[in-house]
Amino acid sequence: ILNVEQSPQSLHVQEGDSTNFTCSFPSSNFYALHWYRWETAKSPEALFVMTLNGDEKKKGRISATLNTKEGYSYLYIKGSQPEDSATYLCAFGGDDKIIFGKGTRLHILP
Amino acid sequence: GAGVSQSPSNKVTEKGKDVELRCDPISGHTALYWYRQSLGQGLEFLIYFQGNSAPDKSGLPSDRFSAERTGGSVSTLTIQRTQQEDSAVYLCASSSMGGTNEKLFFGSGTQLSVL
Numbered sequence: 001i002l003n004v005e006q007s008p009q010s011l012h013v014q015e016g017d018s019t020n021f022t023c024s025f026p027s028s029n030f031y032a033l034h035w036y037r038w039e040t041a042k043s044p045e046a047l048f049v050m051t052l053n054g055d056e057k058k059k060g061r062i063s064a065t066l067n068t069k070e071g072y073s074y075l076y077i078k079g080s081q082p083e084d085s086a087t088y089l090c091a092f093g094g095d096d097k098i099i100f101g102k103g104t105r106l107h108i109l110p
Numbered sequence: 111g112a113g114v115s116q117s118p119s120n121k122v123t124e125k126g127k128d129v130e131l132r133c134d135p136i137s138g139h140t141a142l143y144w145y146r147q148s149l150g151q152g153l154e155f156l157i158y159f160q161g162n163s164a165p166d167k168s169g170l171p172s173d174r175f176s177a178e179r180t181g182g183s184v185s186t187l188t189i190q191r192t193q194q195e196d197s198a199v200y201l202c203a204s205s206s207m208g209g210t211n212e213k214l215f216f217g218s219g220t221q222l223s224v225l
Contacts (some may be wrong), residue, residue, distance in 0.1 A: 031209070031210045036216075043219070044216045048215065089152075093210030094165055096158075096165060099155055099190075100153035102151065102152030
C-alpha cells in the first residue's frame, strides 16, 4: 500500500511569519512529487511538480524542495499572507497513478 | 472546455438509490482521475483512465462502484445501492498525456450526501 504522509496535519501561523511543512513518500517507483493548494470552496490547484532529486521550485513566496533518495519534500511559505490560508496537498506520482497525502491545513492569523 | 466540469455540484439521495456522477475533462486531455474526500479524510484514489481504458480499478471501494469513459472524453462514476458511508466530495481531474509527472487539473467536485 502506497503511503504518503504529510505533517503537520494543521498549522496556525501569524501573518508575516514564514513556515514550512513536510511530505514523505515511498522512495521506490518514483516518477514525480506534486504539491497542490486547495482553498475552501475551490478546486485544488497545482503549485509544483518535481521529478529530479535535488529539485527546487519557486513561485512567488512559495518554494519546494525534493529528496527522492530519502523520500521527502518540503514546502516553504515566506512572509505568510491571509490568502495563503488553504490546505496544501502533496501527491506521489508512481509508475501508474497519483496518490495524495491527507494535507496540511494552514491558517494565517491576522 | 476551458476547465474540468463536474455535474451535479450537489446530490442528495436516499440510501439504496443509484447515483451517477459526471466529469467532462479539459478537451484533448487523455488521462482522467476520480478521487473522493470523505469527512476528515484525505483525497482517496478511486480509478484512473488512459483514453477509454482503466488500467487500475483497485481504488474502487466495492463492487457497487463502477466507472466508464467514452470517446476519450466524458466519464461517469456510478454508485449503486448507495450507503451512508458513500457520502463524500467526489473530485475528477484530468491531465494532458497521462504521465504521473504531469500536473492535474481538477473540477469543482460533486458533494454527495446519502441520507
